[in-house]
Amino acid sequence: xxxxxxxxxxxxLIFASTLSHYAYSSDAFPARKNYPSVQTISMLELYQxxxxxxxxDTRSNYEHSTLHIKNSxxxxxxxxxFSSRVKSLYNDKKRTIVFYCNGYxxxxxxxxxxxxxxxxxxxxxxxxxxxxxxxxxxxxxESVLFEQSPVEPAALITDEEFEKHLLxxxxxxxxxxxxCIVLDIxxxxxxxxxxxxxxxxxxxxxxxxxxxxxxxxxxxxxxALCIYDAVGRQIRWFQYYLKQKNITNYYFLDGGAxxxxxxxxxxxxxx
Numbered sequence: 001x002x003x004x005x006x007x008x009x010x011x012x013l014i015f016a017s018t019l020s021h022y023a024y025s026s027d028a029f030p031a032r033k034n035y036p037s038v039q040t041i042s043m044l045e046l047y048q049x050x051x052x053x054x055x056x057d058t059r060s061n062y063e064h065s066t067l068h069i070k071n072s073x074x075x076x077x078x079x080x081x082f083s084s085r086v087k088s089l090y091n092d093k094k095r096t097i098v099f100y101c102n103g104y105x106x107x108x109x110x111x112x113x114x115x116x117x118x119x120x121x122x123x124x125x126x127x128x129x130x131x132x133x134x135x136x137x138x139x140x141x142e143s144v145l146f147e148q149s150p151v152e153p154a155a156l157i158t159d160e161e162f163e164k165h166l167l168x169x170x171x172x173x174x175x176x177x178x179x180c181i182v183l184d185i186x187x188x189x190x191x192x193x194x195x196x197x198x199x200x201x202x203x204x205x206x207x208x209x210x211x212x213x214x215x216x217x218x219x220x221x222x223x224a225l226c227i228y229d230a231v232g233r234q235i236r237w238f239q240y241y242l243k244q245k246n247i248t249n250y251y252f253l254d255g256g257a258x259x260x261x262x263x264x265x266x267x268x269x270x271x
Contacts (some may be wrong), residue, residue, distance in 0.1 A: 005161050028104060029129055035110035041098055043130040047139055053096045054064040054089060055128075057110060058108040062205040067132055069100065070142045070149055077108050078187075083119035086112075090122045102233065103131025143215075146244065157239055165239070172226065175251055176200075180226040181218050185238055186257065190230045195260055200228075205238055215245055228253035228260070249271050 032040070046053070055072040057064045064074040075085050090097055097116065101108035109127040116122040121132050133156065136143040141150040146161075148155075167175060176182050182200035184191065191202060204208045218225050225242075227250060235252040242250055253260060260268075 004058075025189060026061050027116065030204070031105060031107045031110060031129065034107065035114065036128075038045050038110045038113045038127050041126045041128050043135060043138060047142065048127050049096075050142065053098045053126075054093050056086070056089070056097055056099050056112070058099050058101050058112045063237050065146075067136060067143065067145050067151075069132065069135060070144050072100070077112050077115065082112075083115060083144070086116050086122060088118035090116075090120065090124070095124075097125045099125065100128040100130075100132065100135075103133060104129060106131075106233075146240075157236075157243065162234070162236060162239060165250060165252050167251050168254050169260045170268055172228070172251065172253045172260075173268055175224070176226045178222045180251075181214055181221075182226045183228075183259075185212060185227060185234055186230045190257075193257065193261060195228065195257060203235060205241070208241075211241070212245075215242075215247060218247070223265075225250040226253075227251070229256045231258045232256040 015162055030039075032038075041049075046055075050069075050071075055069055057068050057072045057074045058077040059074070060076050060078070061074060064072075064076075067075070073089065075082055075089075079085070084095065099109040099112035099116070101112075106129070113125045116125045132143075135161050135195070136145070136151050137153065140153060143149060143151045145151040145155055152259060176196065176199075182196055184194065184200045184202040185205050186202075187204065194200065194202075201214060203214065205211070212226070217223070225247070227235055227238065229238075232253070232255045239252075
């Protein structure tokens with residue numbers, strides 16, 4: 001006999017399941033909609049197949065040396081020889097290539113798949129967009145932090161620890177005075193505009209020699225470090241470097257230069 005109550009309950013369950021799936025695919029992984037042709041691999045599947053695929057880290061050398069998936073190969077997507085290195089790697093190993101980057105909002109893994117298809121003629125490629133932080137929390141024994149593995153969970157910087165050093169643009173501008181050494185750690189190609197018109201020190205995160213000099217200056221002069229990047233993502237990696245150096249007196253620009261230049265000049269300088 002047809003039961004209206006059970007049928008209604010079933011419809012609600014199906015509807016809830018559909019909403020849940022939509023939220024997972026659209027909200028949890030917002031970049032996927034921009035790359036519908038890119039096939040992804042889940043964290044569990046990558047773990048199960050980690051010895052049967054080639055795992056390629058598409059991030060910068062600095063990010064890779066800080067934290068990466070164990071046995072992954074670093075080929076930054078920004079490198080001019082990215083396609084030729086990927087092609088050579090695939091021809092040598094003849095295995096599926098899995099590209100990864102920082103996480104849900106990072107598009108480098110998707111772009112790497114597209115680039116591998118078009119320029120390296122490698123169609124057997126997937127994107128892992130679960131994120132290095134989530135991977136490390138789930139599989140610390142398959143992760144490397146500053147050449148150490150397994151990674152101790154306590155060694156990972158929490159959101160709370162990161163956020164307590166963030167300053168909104170107006171507060172960052174106020175803090176960046178003679179009592180602060182301002183560092184612009186953006187990539188050279190990203191430095192189209194300077195917030196302080198040369199008052200800041202521009203330095204790449206890969207240039208540890210210069211970075212260490214500024215850190216030493218900060219210690220000796222008892223000045224804080226005021227640091228900004230392009231969109232507020234690179235600073236998260238730089239924080240690991242500061243932690244390793246036992247630096248605690250520093251501030252980050254929340255949202256990076258992009259967030260700063262979005263705010264009208266008058267609003268930034270109003271008291």
